[in-house]
Amino acid sequence: MTFEERIYKLISQIPRGQVTSYGTLAAAAATPRAARAVGSLLRALPWGPPLPWHRVVNARGMISIENLAIPKTEQSRRLQAEGVRVELKGGNYWVDLRKYYWSPVMSV
């Protein structure tokens, strides 16, 4: 499997109503320091097949979309639709990782 395929597969496993981080996905894909590469990958999503990309936030629980075709408000909206509480603070959207964080290793 390519890096890209491993990441997509992991994202598809994130449970509804929970979130994980770019770095966590990278680590679970056996490349612990490739968090940035995960972001670069998601930036390009041509889809297609439904993938819960909105369940991926940064290590501090913040939505990391900026100036993109899909606005961060859309990610926030999707999360809230699943029961995740999203807080708007200083122009950015945040989720409480202590409540909603999920890691692939927990689910194996």
Add this chain to the structure above:
DNA sequence: GGTTTGACCCTAA
């Protein structure tokens, strides 16, 4: 091959 580009992350000041 080298260079550039980010939906990133950690540390130190």
Add this chain to the structure above:
DNA sequence: ATTAGGGCCAAAC
């Protein structure tokens, strides 16, 4: 607590 700086990796040129 908040900010700056540097390191990292995979893709596309």
